[in-house]
Amino acid sequence: MDCLFCKIIAGEVPSSKVYEDDMVYAFRDIAPTAPEHVVIVPKTHIASANEITADNVKYVTAIWKAIPGIAKILGVSENGYRVVNNCGADGGQTVNHLHFHLMGGREFGWPAG
Numbered sequence: 001m002d003c004l005f006c007k008i009i010a011g012e013v014p015s016s017k018v019y020e021d022d023m024v025y026a027f028r029d030i031a032p033t034a035p036e037h038v039v040i041v042p043k044t045h046i047a048s049a050n051e052i053t054a055d056n057v058k059y060v061t062a063i064w065k066a067i068p069g070i071a072k073i074l075g076v077s078e079n080g081y082r083v084v085n086n087c088g089a090d091g092g093q094t095v096n097h098l099h100f101h102l103m104g105g106r107e108f109g110w111p112a113g
Contacts, residue, residue, distance in 0.1 A: 003045055003095070003096065003097050004095050004097070005039075005041045005095055005097035005099060006045055006097060008025070008027060008041075009025050009041065009043050015027035015028070016028040018038050018070060018073060018074070019038075019040075019066060019069070019070045019073060021062070021066065022043070023042060023043050023044075023058070023059050023062035023063075024040060024041070024042065024043065024059075024062050024063050024066045025040075025041050025043055026038045026039065026040040026041075026066070026070050026102070027039055029101065032103075033103060034082075034103035034104060034105050034106050034108075035104070035105030035106055036074040036075070036076050036081070036102075036103065036104045036105040037101065037102070037103045038070065038074065038101070038102050039099050039100070039101060040063050040066065040067070040070065040099060040100045040101075040102055041063075041097060041098065041099045041100075042056070042059035042060065042062070042063060042098055043059070044056060044059055045097055046059065046060075046097070046098040047096045047097065047098065048087045048088060048093060048096065048098055049085055049087040049098060050087060050088070051098070052098070059098075060098070063100060067083060067100075067102060070102055071102060071104065074102070074104060074105075075104075075105075076102075076104025076105055079104070080104065081102055081103060081104030082101075082102075082103045082104070082108050082112075083100050083101070083102050083103075084100065084101045084103070084112070085098070085099070085100050085101075086101075
């Protein structure tokens, strides 16, 4: 499989790790859009949110359980942060491995985009 995020998880491509457990890997985004910007991925290949099933939803649950702790590590839990998932080409997904962006350290406006 030629998946960038699978290669990062396997240690084949370097990353700046922020958090890791048995189901989740989080690393600094290489093109951050906020002072704190990490990418959070499941440690199994799930192509996008469209591919979440009863068999793999435990990885998504693990990500959401990890998010508050990652925000605390980054120092953004007190003032707030944004979590984003892009799904498919029109949704802005550029790597076909389910991932969430956790961004903080600045105020975000609404609407997003």
